[in-house]
Amino acid sequence: MALLEIKNLHASVGGKEILRGINLTINPGEVHAVMGPNGAGKSTLSAILTGNPQYEVTEGEILYKGKDLLAMKPEQRAWEGIFLSFQYPVEIPGVSMVNFMRTAVNSQREYRGEKALTATEFLKLMREKRAVVQLDNKLANRSVNEGFSGGEKKRNEIFQMAMLEPTLSILDETDSGLDVDALRIVSDGVNRLKSAERSSIVITHYQKLLEYVQPQFVHIVYKGRIVKDGGPELGDRIFAEGFDWIKKELGEE
Amino acid sequence: MSAEKQYIELYRSQKALIDANSAPALNAYREEAARVLEQEGLQKPKDFTHVDPGQLLSADYLLNLARHEVPTGREDLFTCAVPELSTNVHFLCNEQYTGNTDKIKDSRFFAGSLREFARLYPEILTAYYNQLAGKRLDTGDKRSARFETCSLGEAALNTMLCQDGFVLYVPAGVEVQKPLQLISLLRAVDDFMAVQRLLVIIEDNAKASLLVCEHASMLPKMDDQSVVPDLLSLQTVEVFVGKHASLDFYRLEEHHEHAFRLGQTYVRLDEGAHADLGEYALTAGRTRNRMQIELTAPDAQVQLYGMAALDGEQCLDNITFIDHQAPRCQSNELFKYVLDEKAKGSFLGRILVRKGSDKTDAHQTDRNLCLTPDTRMIARPELEIYADDVKCSHGATVGQLDQQALFYMRTRGIPEDEARMLLMFAFMSDVIDGIRIEQLKDRLKHLIEKRFRGELKQQCAGCQIR
Ligand SMILES: Nc1ncnc2c1ncn2[C@@H]1O[C@H](COP(=O)(O)OP(=O)(O)O)[C@@H](O)[C@H]1O
Numbered sequence: 001m002a003l004l005e006i007k008n009l010h011a012s013v014g015g016k017e018i019l020r021g022i023n024l025t026i027n028p029g030e031v032h033a034v035m036g037p038n039g040a041g042k043s044t045l046s047a048i049l050t051g052n053p054q055y056e057v058t059e060g061e062i063l064y065k066g067k068d069l070l071a072m073k074p075e076q077r078a079w080e081g082i083f084l085s086f087q088y089p090v091e092i093p094g095v096s097m098v099n100f101m102r103t104a105v106n107s108q109r110e111y112r113g114e115k116a117l118t119a120t121e122f123l124k125l126m127r128e129k130r131a132v133v134q135l136d137n138k139l140a141n142r143s144v145n146e147g148f149s150g151g152e153k154k155r156n157e158i159f160q161m162a163m164l165e166p167t168l169s170i171l172d173e174t175d176s177g178l179d180v181d182a183l184r185i186v187s188d189g190v191n192r193l194k195s196a197e198r199s200s201i202v203i204t205h206y207q208k209l210l211e212y213v214q215p216q217f218v219h220i221v222y223k224g225r226i227v228k229d230g231g232p233e234l235g236d237r238i239f240a241e242g243f244d245w246i247k248k249e250l251g252e253e
Numbered sequence: 254m255s256a257e258k259q260y261i262e263l264y265r266s267q268k269a270l271i272d273a274n275s276a277p278a279l280n281a282y283r284e285e286a287a288r289v290l291e292q293e294g295l296q297k298p299k300d301f302t303h304v305d306p307g308q309l310l311s312a313d314y315l316l317n318l319a320r321h322e323v324p325t326g327r328e329d330l331f332t333c334a335v336p337e338l339s340t341n342v343h344f345l346c347n348e349q350y351t352g353n354t355d356k357i358k359d360s361r362f363f364a365g366s367l368r369e370f371a372r373l374y375p376e377i378l379t380a381y382y383n384q385l386a387g388k389r390l391d392t393g394d395k396r397s398a399r400f401e402t403c404s405l406g407e408a409a410l411n412t413m414l415c416q417d418g419f420v421l422y423v424p425a426g427v428e429v430q431k432p433l434q435l436i437s438l439l440r441a442v443d444d445f446m447a448v449q450r451l452l453v454i455i456e457d458n459a460k461a462s463l464l465v466c467e468h469a470s471m472l473p474k475m476d477d478q479s480v481v482p483d484l485l486s487l488q489t490v491e492v493f494v495g496k497h498a499s500l501d502f503y504r505l506e507e508h509h510e511h512a513f514r515l516g517q518t519y520v521r522l523d524e525g526a527h528a529d530l531g532e533y534a535l536t537a538g539r540t541r542n543r544m545q546i547e548l549t550a551p552d553a554q555v556q557l558y559g560m561a562a563l564d565g566e567q568c569l570d571n572i573t574f575i576d577h578q579a580p581r582c583q584s585n586e587l588f589k590y591v592l593d594e595k596a597k598g599s600f601l602g603r604i605l606v607r608k609g610s611d612k613t614d615a616h617q618t619d620r621n622l623c624l625t626p627d628t629r630m631i632a633r634p635e636l637e638i639y640a641d642d643v644k645c646s647h648g649a650t651v652g653q654l655d656q657q658a659l660f661y662m663r664t665r666g667i668p669e670d671e672a673r674m675l676l677m678f679a680f681m682s683d684v685i686d687g688i689r690i691e692q693l694k695d696r697l698k699h700l701i702e703k704r705f706r707g708e709l710k711q712q713c714a715g716c717q718i719r
Pocket residue numbers: 013014018036037038039040041042043044045054
């Protein structure tokens with residue numbers, strides 16, 4: 001069974017239609033890259049997948065593990081294994097990373113019928129996963145994302161992903177603004193999670209990340225639709241030539 | 254007949270009884286207070302607040318002028334939400350001081366009944382009592398006279414009828430290490446007004462911490478078991494902090510919807526004095542607090558916190574006036590409200606920096622969360638500066654829970670209610686973190702969390718009031 005099936009998805013925000021018929025199927029173990037010019041609707045797609053209440057689905061359906069994803073609350077989607085690394089991670093002053101993560105991990109465990117982690121177990125887990133993304137202990141004791149640099153915020157997203165071990169991870173331009181070292185750390189975080197059951201959607205503009213995480217499938221989103229599907233070679237052509245040739249193919253220029 | 258006329262008439266007809274059950278040093282102020290009350294009245298000032306003192310006071314309340322026995326207010330009556338804060342707990346039931354849990358009496362200072370203090374030390378009492386509450390503060394400008402006048406009438410009513418209350422008197426040089434706790438309970442089986450009076454005197458180089466916990470009983474009315482009576486506390490507080498003295502003074506309110514509060518607090522700081530003041534309302538009925546803080550000599554410092562967590566139809570006004578009268582004084586105000594359902598709040602904060610108060614450092618922050626469209630919040634900062642080289646700032650915001658943060662947390666699997674609670678708790682954290690009594694800080698964090706989880710609604714936290 002497919003892990004995720006998006007069928008004819010239409011969505012709007014503030015009455016403006018952004019997604020205009022997205023179709024996409026992701027099987028367990030697959031890595032998919034999603035590319036497309038700014039404003040194409042990539043982040044909107046990730047917002048819909050995670051249940052952002054600002055966005056409205058006007059048509060279509062999404063099945064996740066065969067279940068109706070759109071009927072689930074954002075937190076339930078998380079418990080079911082969906083994770084989004086935000087393009088713009090949110091700062092939450094006054095809520096410590098530790099408290100935030102403990103609540104998240106234990107809510108997930110409760111949903112799955114597992115016992116809450118003790119304070120010691122939890123801190124051990126934090127230490128382990130923090131090492132993966134080389135996130136400073138100081139950051140872990142601060143408020144969520146508050147005062148973090150751009151790169152630290154992105155590494156913090158991957159840290160959270162490592163903690164929650166999602167089945168479907170969506171990385172929305174996690175590589176933007178990262179230097180080569182940070183990019184390595186982020187890619188490592190993604191690769192460590194790779195397994196026959198887990199899948200990823202990687203939204204990116206850059207070649208480097210794709211070299212590291214090696215997607216089997218590449219999709220081009222333009223004006224709210226997937227206008228082209230292919231393999232890694234499609235990504236290579238975009239990096240070499242940009243999107244103009246696709247617009248031409250669509251008869252636009 | 255107006256409410257003030259009725260009270261003056263009551264006073265005239267019951268003067269002998271009132272005097273007999275009080276102390277001569279307190280009785281000496283009544284006539285003058287009656288005159289002030291007659292002059293000032295109890296009208297609602299046009300100042301953008303919600304609670305109207307004139308209207309609240311015009312209802313019929315019983316008063317305990319004959320000083321009928323009231324329950325002692327010791328542990329047998331109820332236990333407070335902030336237990337074991339102090340081995341030294343004092344009790345006030347309505348206006349009456351009913352005792353303490355003091356095992357070893359510390360004779361270096363006085364903590365106890367106002368009536369007793371007035372009988373034992375009339376000359377000390379007279380040096381302080383009604384010195385702040387009984388006079389209009391002369392600020393030399395008419396522009397915002399409403400700040401000065403708005404509680405003169407209520408304070409005069411208090412002075413006219415006051416028979417007992419609580420005194421903390423710490424003589425010069427004495428440092429009281431352990432925090433003192435005063436548990437104040439409103440308790441009656443009919444509509445009732447408690448005329449409460451607090452007097453806090455910290456003389457030069459002295460030091461003390463005082464926490465006041467205010468509760469209201471939910472006993473039903475005697476003649477109608479299905480309703481809870483209206484309980485009003487008319488509370489006048491005068492605080493003196495001497496040269497280089499230090500005081501922490503926190504008030505924790507856990508009133509239910511039938512409990513009303515009209516509070517007038519007056520604080521005077523002398524040279525180099527330091528006061529940390531906090532007004533924490535975990536629940537309220539209808540409350541109006543007015544605080545007037547005078548920094549009368551150089552290098553005095555005041556930190557003023559205010560917190561209100563309101564829902565249902567709860568209503569709370571804070572009116573603060575900080576008066577910088579001397580150079581190099583510091584004041585810092587931080588007020589935070591969370592309003593849910595149909596709650597109403599207001600914060601009116603005036604800071605006056607008088608001529609000659611150079612190098613004043615005065616800051617005011619008022620932040621408010623309105624969780625539903627039915628809540629109302631009024632925020633009015635006012636800064637008047639007549640001195641040079643001052644650092645003054647103010648900021649007021651009214652907003653909602655950060656929807657992006659809420660969504661972000663939910664995508665990590667934090668349930669919506671929990672996420673909301675965490676955000677509200679985070680919002681309040683700085684107004685609690687500054688508290689200088691450690692145990693109170695921890696306790697308050699616990700209570701506010703319970704409050705936001707909805708486990709504290711209209712009920713005293715952990716106080717089993719019998
Ligand atoms: N919350 C929003 N409110 C209004 N318009 C939005 C919102 N989110 C996205 N859009 C609009 O939707 C379109 C697609 O945006 P987005 O999904 O962020 O594109 P991408 O991630 O592909 O760059 C853009 O035109 C953008 O302006």
